[in-house]
Amino acid sequence: MSSDERVLVVTDTVRKDIGVPIYQAALERGCDALLMEMKPRVRSGEEPPRAVEHALIHTDVFILVTTVSLSHTQARKEACKAGARGASIPIQSNDQDLVLRTFARGGMTADYPAMSKSIGRMMDRLKHIHEARVTTAKGTDITFTFEHRRWHADTGIVSKPGEFTNLPGGEVFVAPFSAEGTAVIDGTFGDFGILDEPLKLTVKDGYVTSAEGGHARELNKVFDHLGRNSRNIAELGIGMNPKARLCGILLEDEKVGNTVHVALGDNTGFGGEVSVPFHFDGIIKEPKLFLDGEEIDLKDYVFGAMKTTA
Structure with a gap:
């Protein structure tokens, strides 16, 4: 992420433990960052709210830090078609220690x-x-x-x-x-x-x-x-x-x-x-x-x- 980019972080009420720090990191880099928190979806692939869908297609970079995956939603696909690039980080676990270990060790390293x-x-x-x-x-x-x-x-x-x-x-x-x-x-x-x-x-x-x-x-x-x-x-x-x-x-x-x-x-x-x-x-x-x-x-x-x- 560069300082001249618009960055959207989408999180939910469960996964904001990771979403908020990522948003803060984007701010520290000088990005024009926006944080949107939504109600958790029921299953992977379920669409986010319309407001999130709209925001996704009007950003440069998006990071989806949610409980279940938004990767296979139409909202994500339309965002990429519009030229946004981004990453999805869906984490279902309620074990916060396990979640933090996933970021500190394992595949992220x-x-x-x-x-x-x-x-x-x-x-x-x-x-x-x-x-x-x-x-x-x-x-x-x-x-x-x-x-x-x-x-x-x-x-x-x-x-x-x-x-x-x-x-x-x-x-x-x-x-x-x-x-x-x-x-x-x-x-x-x-x-x-x-x-x-x-x-x-x-x-x-x-x-x-x-x-x-x-x-x-x-x-x-x-x-x-x-x-x-x-x-x-x-x-x-x-x-x-x-x-x-x-x-x-x-x-x-x-x-x-x-x-x-x-x-x-x-x-x-x-x-x-x-x-x-x-x-x-x-x-x-x-x-x-x-x-x-x-x-x-x-x-x-x-x-x-x-x-x-x-």
Whole structure:
């Protein structure tokens, strides 16, 4: 942020413990800063108030420090279309010590330029692949097809108008064209945090046909309330941050190296066609990843490339 930029910090009544200090830091840098505090949203992907939406498209830089994610809202997408650049920092935890540790350690402390090189190496490998298969010892066996869908890199570095990141950064992701198989979520799932019991999702033609296990009852209520689009397999992501650790805060957990994540719901912000006010990511630990039938070593891409840049 430079002193001649308009900076908007959006927070809520729960997450102002982080939002207010970030706003104060923007003021200290001499920015024309504005703080907006809103009522917490119910679920990730739910739109903010109209006043926030309006402010987002009339700023240069935005920082969304909220309880649940605004990343996949139309308000955020329209802000980037209007030329604003920014970051989302959604934190669901009520454990303030854990929240502060997330900022002091973990994924926020990665060497971002070096990690960007690792991500670039992974992106080169992902060019022109037609399908990916993910398996685990716990029962995951799901295949994704992509057609002409484009992979995206989140390096955590945002310097150009219209760019956007979640912090901490460190993942590559895509909106699959379709998916088929079984995904066993055994890490964090959406706003529920770390699962005590794995969540098994059965997928056919790109949509969840059944959910069993951890928080399946709550998820099925979302499906009933929001309809078929909330069952969409919205995203396949690969964690690329060597400093991130599984802690129950999704924005950290989805970046953990040697994990993949599968998201449900909206994917219109990164090349998909399904619009719904819902986006939940599920972390799958210790996966095997096959690209067009060839297994790749995720650890080498995350940690090996980092060693070569040290």
